[in-house]
Structures are given as structure tokens and as C-alpha cells.
Amino acid sequence: MAKQRRPAPRSTKARAHPPSARTAREAEAAEPPPPPPPAPAPPRRSTYFEAVAVYERGLEALQRHAYQQAASLLESVLRQYPEEKELHERVRLYLNVCQRQGAQRETAPQSIDERLYAATLAINGGQYDQAIAHLRLVRDEDPDNDHAIYMLAVAHAQRDEHAEAVAHLERAIVLNPENRALARNDPDLEPLRDDEAFRAAVDAPPGFRSDRRRSVKTRSAR
Incomplete structure (x- = not known):
């Protein structure tokens, strides 16, 4: 007896239908419209270029270290061109520089003692350029x-400028021989220890000690 074939089971999955034209139109309508193009930048005011010209003159004065003149020009930008807000931020920045530099000049040391003290502080703080500037004035x-x-x-030694350091040390010893002994053990002159010129400068010349003792005996004999 022949077997009967069973019918194949039908799939229960729904067939995917292509999107209708109506669905596509609805999707397009749901998308946000493209953003509008940016508005063109407003034209520069004529006062802007005038303000920039004054501002640049202030910067030139600042570069010449004419701080009072620079501050006066920069302040005039704030006062005469209040509408140029984008320029004011830079103006205030350089005004602060002028004020700081002007305050430093007002408190700058004037006498020899003040400059020596300022140079000592500068050396202790590692500001050797500033120390040298004070000491040269002295x-x-x-x-x-x-x-x-x-x-x-000392300042030149700390900057590893051996020739300048030794030249100043030799001069200091000529003016005051006690500086020779001071230099031998001065840690601030440590960078010069291996320099032959330095060793020659701090080595006592022949007869130096005996001459000093002889002068002391002479004074005591009197």
C-alpha cells in the first residue's frame, strides 16, 4: 500500500513587504529640516580700526618699557571706544602688565645698600640676571x-660663566685680600672648583702669610 505524502507545513512568518510610497513620504516628513546657513558677520564699525590703531600704539610703548605711556594709551581705548568689547579683554590684559611693571619700578632699590640687599635676595632666589643688574649699578x-x-x-659662577666669575673674584681679592680666604670655602663658588684660574686666584701668593704675621708683630711691638 502506497504511503500518502504529508503536505509541507506552511510558514507562519509574515512576508516582508516593501515600504509603500506613503510610508516613505511620512518618513521624509518626520526628518528635521536642514539648519539655515549662518548669518553673515556684521560689518566692522569704523571706530574699530581707530581703536586698534590706538591699541597697537600702546603695545609699541609697552615693548619700549614706557609703561606710563602704554597704560595711558590702553586706558584711552577703554574710555573712548566702549563699544569695542572684543578688544577690551586684550587691553585689560596688557594694562595689568603695565601696572605690575610700574609698581616694580616705583619700589626699585635706589641706594647702594638697597641694591646690595636686593642682589642678595635675587641670588638666594636663583634670579642671577636680576642680581647682576643690581650689582652692576653698585x-x-x-x-x-x-x-x-x-x-x-658668585652670580656669574652660578650661571657657569667661569671667565667672568674669576675676573670679578680676582678684582675683589685685589680690593680686599680677605676675599681670598672667603672664596676658598664659599659653596656659592663650587662651580669654579675645577677651574685652574680659580685655583690660582684663591691660592695665597708666596710670602702672603709671613708678611701678614710680620705686620702683626710690628704693630704689637709698637
Whole structure:
């Protein structure tokens, strides 16, 4: 007896239908419209270029370290061109620089003692350029100030400028021989220890000690 074939089971999955034209139109309608193009930048005011010209003159004065003139020009930008807000931020930045520099000049040391003290603070703070500037002013005013010249040797030694350091040290020793003994054990002159010129400068010349003892005996004999 022949077997009967069973009918194949029908799939229960729904067939995917292509989207209708109506569905596509609805999807397009749901998408947001593209953003509008950016508005063109407003034209520059004529006062803007005038303000920039004054601002640039202020920067030129600042570069020349004419801080009062620079501050006056920059303040005029704020006062005469209040509508130029985007320029004001830069103006205020450089105004602060002028005020800081002007305050430093007002408190700058004037006397020899003040400059020596300022140079000492600068060396202790590692600001050797500033120390050298103070000490040169002292040297110009008092060329035989051995303390200032010795400190110049220290400042140049800390900057690894051996030739300048040794030259100042030799001069300081000539002006005051006690600087020779001071230099031998001065840790601030440590960068010069291996320099032959430095060793020659701090080595006592022949007869130096005996001459000093002889002079002491002579004074005591009197």
C-alpha cells in the first residue's frame, strides 16, 4: 500500500513587504529640516580700526618699557571706544602688565645698600640676571666696592660663566685680600672648583702669610 505524502507545513512568518510610497513620504516628513546657513558677520564699525590703531600704539610703548605711556594709551581705548568689547579683554590684559611693571619700578632699590640687599635676595632666589643688574649699578657708582664685585663673581659662577666669575673674584681679592680666604670655602663658588684660574686666584701668593704675621708683630711691638 502506497504511503500518502504529508503536505509541507506552511510558514507562519509574515512576508516582508516593501515600504509603500506613503510610508516613505511620512518618513521624509518626520526628518528635521536642514539648519539655515549662518548669518553673515556684521560689518566692522569704523571706530574699530581707530581703536586698534590706538591699541597697537600702546603695545609699541609697552615693548619700549614706557609703561606710563602704554597704560595711558590702553586706558584711552577703554574710555573712548566702549563699544569695542572684543578688544577690551586684550587691553585689560596688557594694562595689568603695565601696572605690575610700574609698581616694580616705583619700589626699585635706589641706594647702594638697597641694591646690595636686593642682589642678595635675587641670588638666594636663583634670579642671577636680576642680581647682576643690581650689582652692576653698585659697581658703576662705587667701582671699589669689593662686596659687590665679589657677589658678581658668585652670580656669574652660578650661571657657569667661569671667565667672568674669576675676573670679578680676582678684582675683589685685589680690593680686599680677605676675599681670598672667603672664596676658598664659599659653596656659592663650587662651580669654579675645577677651574685652574680659580685655583690660582684663591691660592695665597708666596710670602702672603709671613708678611701678614710680620705686620702683626710690628704693630704689637709698637
